[in-house]
Amino acid sequence: MRQRTAIVIGGGIGGLTAAVALDRRGWRVTVLERAAALEPVGAGIGLAPNAQRALDTIGVGDTVRAMAARHLTGEIRRPDGRLLARTDNAAAVRRFGGPVVIAHRADLIALLVGRLPATAVRTGTPATLVDPGDPLRDDRPARVRTTAPDGATTDLTADLVVAADGIHSAVRRTLFPDHPAPRYAGFTTWRFVVPAAGAAGLAAPDAAHETWGPGGLWGTLPLHDGRIYAYATAAVPPGGGRPGVDQRAELLRRFGSWHRPIPELLAAVGPDAVLRNDVHAAAAPPPAFHHGRVALLGDAVHPMTPNLGQGGCQAVEDAVVLAHEAAPDAALPAALAAYTRQRLPRTTAVVRRSGRIGRLTTWRSRPACALRGALVAATARLAPDLALRALDGIADWRPPTAP
Structure with a gap:
């Protein structure tokens, strides 16, 4: 054949x-x-x-x-660092049969x-x-x-x-x-990786977090080799990723006052290492x-x-x-x-x-964000695996097998 x-x-x-x-x-x-x-x-x-x-x-x-x-632990926080919800890879294993892997x-x-x-x-x-x-x-x-x-x-x-x-x-x-x-989803995203040498002491090696604030969020994820992957989103008009724009300065303006280790991560990354992409x-x-x-x-x-x-x-x-x-x-x-x-x-x-x-x-108003945070925290107390529930019916998928 x-x-x-x-x-x-x-x-x-x-x-x-x-x-x-x-x-x-x-x-x-x-x-x-x-x-x-x-x-x-x-x-x-x-x-x-x-x-x-x-x-x-x-x-x-x-x-x-x-x-x-x-043993990765995942958290949802407010910009001032207050914890809203927590889960870990052990919960993902129980719920979906395996952990979530963060790779480069x-x-x-x-x-x-x-x-x-x-x-x-x-x-x-x-x-x-x-x-x-x-x-x-x-x-x-x-x-x-x-x-x-x-x-x-x-x-x-x-x-x-x-x-x-x-x-x-x-x-x-x-x-x-x-x-x-x-179509443009209404927000843009920034991403970068801090090398292991620059990441030393900036975050616990097994702690990941996503922090939700007015009009945007920040995420920090440790990689297995000591590097740290960071990402952020913000509800802004599209087209801000033009050459010559200092994207680290933009991140500092938007997220530099948020809780640790966000300021330290921004200090550890070079401006040319930040990627920006409009989300479609x-x-x-x-x-x-x-x-x-x-x-x-x-x-x-x-x-x-x-x-x-x-x-x-x-x-x-x-x-x-x-x-x-x-x-x-x-x-x-x-x-x-x-x-x-x-x-x-x-x-x-x-x-x-x-x-x-x-x-x-992308919610911007502070009352709406406060309500969102309260709902997340209250739900997390009643359902500790809240952050994983969004993946129900998705992360438990299995590939087809030959008859």
Whole structure:
């Protein structure tokens, strides 16, 4: 039987997971990444038990779990430091069957690339979908055009194209030109990682917190190797991430008076190490997650706010479900239809739930914020695992298994 071929457009976590999963299923996979190198910087990623179980199917789950900070405690606080709610990874294990792992994106990228053939990933290779192909016709594969640095173009064909090209996906616009683009969620986010040397003594190695204030929040998460991942959001107009803007100064202005270790973390990071991105989320679910011989995956099809920490997790789920359905002997039309059938309703629900929490964190008025804090604290006293309840029905997901 002829070996099937797949092209993955985008070398992020979702695209690379799909590449590894398809490779393990017997596909010959090529990953086309626009950037000159796979070097994500300054950002961590939370991997809930659902994502870890998905990664188990490609043989990297245990390695990811080894990245976890041990006995992690999570807290919700006010800007003055007052504790509102607390949970820990032991509660996550009881509730969802596993802990939440906080990893650096670069570490996860390197792990996934290491599971692919050496020639599978092509960086510095912009790609454009020219023809989605027809899964019912063997003589009409999908066609992708790549552009070399000198401007020369090459057309590649494949039995399957996986579009993992991000929030502003060109492939999605090609497949569904009338579908509304993702919309600004009403807030922007900043992210950075403090190196272990600079993080010494700034935070307990097993303590994470999220602090909610008027119009925004701050999060601090320890990584397993001593580094600290920090993030913040604020309800501001979009477009503030222009080159030349000192983002650390902006963070100091907004969060510098909040409780420790926030001021110390800001003092320990260089201005060039702070990433800023406007947050966009899906305006509406697409009609399908596939068209022709093309499957959409991750942010390319269901961008969401970061409030549940599920953006990357859902992309990983997409990848392993797609590979599961696309067995070497499976009929591609049925496989892609099954992929849409499983993933569209689930990710739509996660997008909406995350968006509701995101809107809650943008409240500005002090009376409303005081009421929000009181409700969180009161609920936490009655239900100690409050912070985990938002992941019910999400973090307990399990990947499909072969019959």
